[in-house]
Amino acid sequence: MDFRSDTVTQPTQTMRQAMANAPVGDDVYGDDPTVNELETWAAERHGFESALFTTSGTQANLLGLMAHCERGDEYLCGQQAHNYKYEAGGAAVLGSIQPQPIENNPDGTLDFGKLAAAIKPDDSHFARTRLLSLENTINGKVLPLTYLAKAREFCDENKLSLHLDGARAYNAAVALDVDIKEIAKHFDSMTVCLSKGLCAPIGSILMGSKDFITKARRLRKMVGGGMRQAGILAAAGKLALTEQVTQLETDHANAKLLAIKLSELPGVHINPDFVQTNIVFAKLDAQIDIHGIAKKLSNDGIIISPGNPIRFVTHKDVSESDINFLVEKLKLYLS
Template sequence: MIDFRSDTVTQPSPYMREAMAKAPVGDDVYGDDPTVNELEAWTAQRHGFEAALFTSSGTQANLLGILAHCQRGDEYLCGQQAHNYKYEAGGAAILGSVQPQPIENNPDGTLCFEKLAAAIKPDDIHFAQTKLLSLENTIGGKVLPLEYLAKARKFVDQHDLLLHLDGARVYNAAVALNVDITEISQHFDSMTICLSKGLGAPIGSLLLGSKAYIERARRLRKMVGGGMRQAGILAAAGKIALTENIERLADDHANAHYLAQQLGQLDGFNTADFPTQTNIVYANVDRKIDLTAIATHLKSQGILFSPSYHPMRLVTHLNVTREDIDTFIKALKQQL
């Protein structure tokens, strides 16, 4: 199966499966799982934080990340296209009574600091209290510049806010920028890392921050049912993802550039309006093309993609090769 729907569909390698099977385990709720403990300690040190928490998903990590910073009736600023605002079922608002204040994203994925400043609520009993700015990197495959992150740090310090990073694909950003991950993480009070996208682990995300912050998040994780027992089986895969699957993200980026180039040469597909920076490709598609019918037909050939017109999204990952892209383009041509 050739699957372009998302980088969440990656399969663990045989080596990763073997490490999972052999992982020393214990009851993580009691703090007894040595593999989880090692992953959390190593990840915190590697990224410049005091502590880390292993969670079941990026959505859970973001939920805990926001709620550990904010109280009921508080507010966080974020982008209109932010995953933790748009695609996570309103968790912070519903489960934590924390109000999101979305700001329109600029075309490059950044947020305008003037608009953010205008959205900060005054100290008045009529308003929620603004406590946090949440950024996402990458966002829609776009990389936030390091200069922008430095300005964001200065902005939150000036306005007495905290700064959180939804770093689901933060390693794609680091690889695209050709910098060490700490060049990004140094600006944030907290951040998440998803292990089950391009990094190739089957399950899991990490939340990083201060020791006190992570202890609050650990209590919240238990509250929302996220306490896992012999979770070292999963943590073992996460450690391999972080130590062995980083550099190869560059291959995904190169394949995405190739896919965008090849797709953009087909009649009715426009990729030129969406510069490819990492592993996500977008294309506007002529409405005369029946994408749903094409997707159904290609599925019968073992090729999966999500049919959409404005825009269509395709994602490269460790289970997509250059040859797979050629196979997809050839099959797509035959349907046009």
């Protein structure tokens, strides 16, 4: 039982069969029919002109930022944004793009007043502010559709492009009970991770205009992301976007169940009402040795990421009985 992340999901048997039987070609030459089908289908499904299959969400975000911005440009984002905090500084190191992080509000949004104040004047002293990058979901929180509409208006007023790190955008769509296009329509570009809760083994999709994706495709080659017979992976990616979306409802329900049960444990503090998707954060009393508990749980066949707050993530390979077993063991070790 692995509660560290939804990145640990195993591909379904249907995915494995599709991968084994996928028609393939050299994708760098544009000859892989399965990749081409996925990219064409994904672009249409999400309301964009074009799409690009990439190795990871980190690569998709990097290509997106580099396709929007030139050397010496700047993008606005949240302090907790994955493409600022957890992607090894790639935009700055590889793209020479300056991040301008803004403190996230408790609900994951960014204050438009603070964003406006961070936009640089048109002056040779400053980096050129070109882009606002949002993340949805962010730390499991869903950005409201009304907020996305305001972000679009803000970017139009300030002549900025708008990018979405949509690694878990389908979790957001499921939580809001809307079609994914209701989220995607506000953005100039968007990524979707196929290998988290949607449980493909590898890959993300970057989407945008034809010119934007043409530039991103060249950049993908530059950073070593050009794959050859990648249809073996794309076949699973198509199934992730078609057959696995409904699974997210179960993941969300299991996360809520886990939050409720955790709230009943001594020394664990969590409000289950704050759990919106498949990610659960709980604060622990200072005296709790969570690292020691993690070692005991490992002996029970349970893997967690020790920390305070501690994060648990539900996914396809975590069942309700797994949650009950985890809580029983935590109750024992916390007593």
